[in-house]
Amino acid sequence: MKRNGWKKLLATAGVMSLTVGCLSGCGGEPQGNPQTGSTQPGSQAQEQSQEQSQEAPGSAKVTFPLAEQVELTIATPDGAVASLADNLPIWEEIQKRTNIKINWDVTASKQYVDVMKLRVGAGGGKLPDIMFLPNGLNLAELGGEGTILPLEDYIANCENIQKAYEQFPNVKALTSADGHIYSVNTLNESAYFAPYSLVIRKDWLDRLNLEVPETIDDWMTVLRAFRDQDANGNGDSSDEVPFSAGGHAWYTTYWANAWGLHLFQSDGWYPDENGQMQYEFISDEAKEFYTWLNSFYEEKLLDEEFLTLGDENKLFEKVARDEVGAFTAYPSRIATLEAALASNGVEGAELIPVIPPQGPYARMTEVVGDMTVNGYVVTKDCKHPDVAVALMDFMMSEEGKELMNFGIEGDTYVKENDGTYSFTEKVTNNPDGLSASEVLSSYGCQLGLCYMKSDKREQAMLFSYPEDLQQKIIDVTDATRPYMVPGMTLPPATEEESDSISGLSGDLATYIWEMTGKFTVGTADIEAEWDNYVSYVKQLDVEKILAVKQAQYDRLVSQQ
The missing domain is CATH 3.40.190.10 (Periplasmic binding protein-like II)
Incomplete structure (x- = not known):
């Protein structure tokens, strides 16, 4: 180059x-x-x-x-x-x-x-x-x-x-x-270079005569093929994991970008087009995203172990064993993973980072910024x-x-x-x-x-x-x-603001990640339980937290 x-x-x-x-x-x-x-x-x-x-x-x-x-x-x-x-x-x-x-x-x-x-x-x-x-x-x-x-x-x-x-x-x-x-x-002069991305096995695509997926529907088609058509070429069409994640429900929210949601880097706190802070985990778009995520899991496109892997290293071990077709990571990981695949006897393995997919509402990726x-x-x-x-x-x-x-x-x-x-x-x-x-x-x-x-x-x-x-x-x-x-970073809360929501965010995050996992694997029915879910989130004083975050955001805007 x-x-x-x-x-x-x-x-x-x-x-x-x-x-x-x-x-x-x-x-x-x-x-x-x-x-x-x-x-x-x-x-x-x-x-x-x-x-x-x-x-x-x-x-x-x-x-x-x-x-x-x-x-x-x-x-x-x-x-x-x-x-x-x-x-x-x-x-x-x-x-x-x-x-x-x-x-x-x-x-x-x-x-x-x-x-x-x-x-x-x-x-x-x-x-x-x-x-x-x-x-x-x-x-x-x-x-x-x-x-x-x-x-x-x-x-x-x-x-x-x-x-x-x-x-x-x-x-x-x-x-x-x-x-x-x-x-x-700590500051970062290169915050927007080589962003966290979807990574896919290009050699699996080539083996199955598939193109790099561009949309959510394309991804579903490709991952179904990985699931069914012996993508790793070892003669066993049942040992591929189409998409895997690193051991926490958070990793699955990368896909929420396609629904215009800022769940992955901003934890759902993001201003709308009018500058009003929203908690996107209880939005209509979040319900649609969770419905899709449940189907993603039910079709066995998402690793059944995604909640129990432990950490990213366990994911990368699976990748190195020629089991995983796609995942999310920083592109800098690719050289190490390709070397690990080669050392495990996998010839011609090629991983490529790909741009975010077009979804129902957006094509975007949240980027970790400069601080x-x-x-x-x-x-x-x-x-x-x-x-x-x-x-x-x-x-x-x-x-x-x-x-x-x-x-x-x-x-x-x-x-x-x-x-x-x-x-x-x-x-x-x-x-x-x-x-x-x-x-x-x-x-x-x-x-x-x-x-x-x-x-x-x-x-x-x-x-x-x-x-x-x-x-x-x-x-x-x-x-x-x-x-x-x-991604959204806000100025520090004042002492009064901090006191007013002390302890609230932790309880909210615990509940959100618990329910993200349940909605995904189907132990909580989205249609039947969505209203109760939203109601309980509001009982956890999300409006109080939103008021503080709105004040923080207003201060940020006023200082630009």
């Missing part, structure tokens, strides 16, 4: 990121006070050398490396491949360049939310200096009670964070509540908040971006004269059999703190794939772009 082709694609994707990002920022759900016992904004930092940092009129600046070392404790979910506590190379380098000694307070990713909510809620123990804010904790509430610090006075000294706000104008609104900024979030939902906060127990925020600013600098996206120059990557990056053989053809992402994670890339995900990383990753996969990813991105819609 020609590299100038990448540049053309990236330029267009960048426009999409900014224009679509102005509506919402990213997929998923959204999530001050005088400081006590810590340095005030604008206090004199230690004497320092080497220009890295920034200056605001009338206040001190923090420059790296610090003349005298400062220790900071960071609480964050731990890495899956390697532990941050093991002094990973990226973070060893960051500590060297800043003269900040980092003490890691890490918890396994699956336990992090529960552990940190207990610690913050207990109120008695010392909190880490910097903390990744877990789901279920409200920025404005924590700021109002003084648990976390407002950061805007420090950010006034932070050139790189301010540049990020200029690059992503919606982000500042999404991290502000009650007039304060409480968190710094993570949750960010990093500075707590009341931090003795050096100016240094803490300056470290976050360092992470957003070109220097920080290189470290967090590419690793160590000369070891994991080479920077070309034209400003592009290439990963070394250690990353692209690892002797221990690790994927590129696993190698970079083992170095500490994209772990531990907020950072800017570079579009140039996506370029370097793309060029590490086989050429045919490079072109597939380029093609599906280009073809999907007209159908991309942003």
Whole structure:
């Protein structure tokens, strides 16, 4: 693939990121006070050398490396491949360049939310200096009670964070509540490249003389053929799973895009054409979607184990065993899955990402946007908040971006004269059999703190794939772009708003996913039980939640 082709694609994707990002920022759900016992904004930092940092009129600046070392404790979910506590190379380098000694307070990713909510809620123990804010904790509430610090006075000294706000104008609104900024979030320059997609076995299509499906009806026809016509060619027409999903009812809601519903990335909370927030799980279109999904399951087109697989890895194991005809995934998974199929003796297996299907009401796909939902906060127990925020600013600098996206120059990557990056053989053809992402994670890339995900990383990753996969990813991105819609992220709720709906969203989500599963497999009859379902959702105070989300959305629109 020609590299100038990448540049053309990236330029267009960048426009999409900014224009679509102005509506919402990213997929998923959204999530001050005088400081006590810590340095005030604008206090004199230690004497320092080497220009890295920034200056605001009338206040001190923090420059790296610090003349005298400062220790900071960071609480964050731990890495899956390697532990941050093991002094990973990226973070060893960051500590060297800043003269900040980092003490890691890490918890396994699956336990992090529960552990940190207990610690913050207990109120008695010392909190880490910097903390990744877990789901279920409200920025404005924590700021109002003084648990976390407002950061805007420090950010006034932070050139790189301010540049990020200029690059992503919606982000500042999404991290502000009650007039304060409480968190710094990870940002993504390439949010709209290689979106989460339907993936299908092209060799199965070819074996059965079928075209790539374009509509929901086409998909039904193709998947019926996969079910009945020995698509994997092993002589047994009963061992194919036409479509599989990753172990939760949520994965099936990708198909709801075709009914114009925003269930997959936005959890059903989305404004209508008049700017009024709706809860789409109880809409007439949702009833139609569930009716179709039930028929999808009853015809044995959907994996009977879709609710019990456990996680995506179990799905990918099935794919590697030559059992699955189609599924949803990021296109970057394709090379690994094709290699796994080949290692299992499946010759000529080919997976391709495809654009979303035309459905009864829409052809669209929700796209995760340019900002993570949750960010990093500075707590009341931090003795050096100016240094803490300056470290976050360092992470957003070109220097920080290189470290967090590419690793160590000369070891994991080479920077070309034209400003592009290439990963070394250690990353692209690892002797221990690790994927590129696993190698970079083992170095500490994209772990531990907020950072800017570079579009140039996506370029370097793309060029590490086989050429045919490079072109597939380029093609599906280009073809999907007209159908991309942003997932909904809202500004943080105020303390009063948060208090008014405390505990409601969790009960609602539990019920929704339970009923999605029941409607799909037929243990709940849609026609007979729909009115009771809608009534019960309303009893769970969905109108209260909608009122809060409407207020949040109105604030977002007013700040654009």
